[in-house]
Amino acid sequence: MDNTTYTCPSDYTPLSTSKPAEKPANSTVINMGPNAKPPKDYLIWSLCNTLYVNFCCLGFFALVYSVKARDQKVLGDLRAARDYSNKAKWYNILASGWNIIIPLLIIVLFVTGIVHLANVRGSYDFFGDEGYDNFMRLFRR
Template sequence: MDNATYSCPSDYIPLNGNKPQENRPGATVVNMGPTAPPPKDYLIWSICNTLYVNFCCLGFLALIYSVKARDQKVLGDLKAAHNYSDKAKWYNILASGWNTLIPLLIIVLIVTGIVHLANAKGSYDFFGDDGYENFGKLFGK
């Protein structure tokens, strides 16, 4: 359609706000109440758990559910985002527990072994002045 030959219809309503008052629709107010904040996705915590120790891939599972929670939050499905967020939180708690428990357990076992070796009768004194010679005697050198 050519602009030079186009003419406006005679019953048009201008959009510049000069409409008569009786034709304007009334305002509609909808009270929705307070909205709940979107669920957290725990992505940073999941990345840290994935990179550190990662016992039984718990950190990796937490990372998967964190990404799913973020995706669902972006899509607007807050119920699914909340479900994935809860799973990510609990996998992160388990992964953090294991990530702190395993090094502490190793330290306790090493200290217990050292104390046991130092106090056992008939054991070699590895930590005294003749430790190297006693260590050699243990293996027959």
């Protein structure tokens, strides 16, 4: 709009008066309490769980909810960010639990298998005097 052709309407209201505004005699102050802390997004934890083992895609689900929590935090929707953050935390807990339990289970099974094979006599006597020969005999015909 060009300023030269614009005319002010006759019934306009000015935004400010020429007199300085007076302070009101009575004022009310409402303390709303401290601002709520924004929720954590657990992004680093989710990345670690995604890259390590990632049993049943739990780490990936945690990563998705972490990114959603971060997006909602940036947008200012703290309630949705808190919900996504809570889901990301629980998926991370599940993924971390599986990431610890599965390798421990494999180690325990391996050790019990070795102990069992060490105590068995006969065709599976891998750890006896002729252990290597007994082991290789299983694969020969």
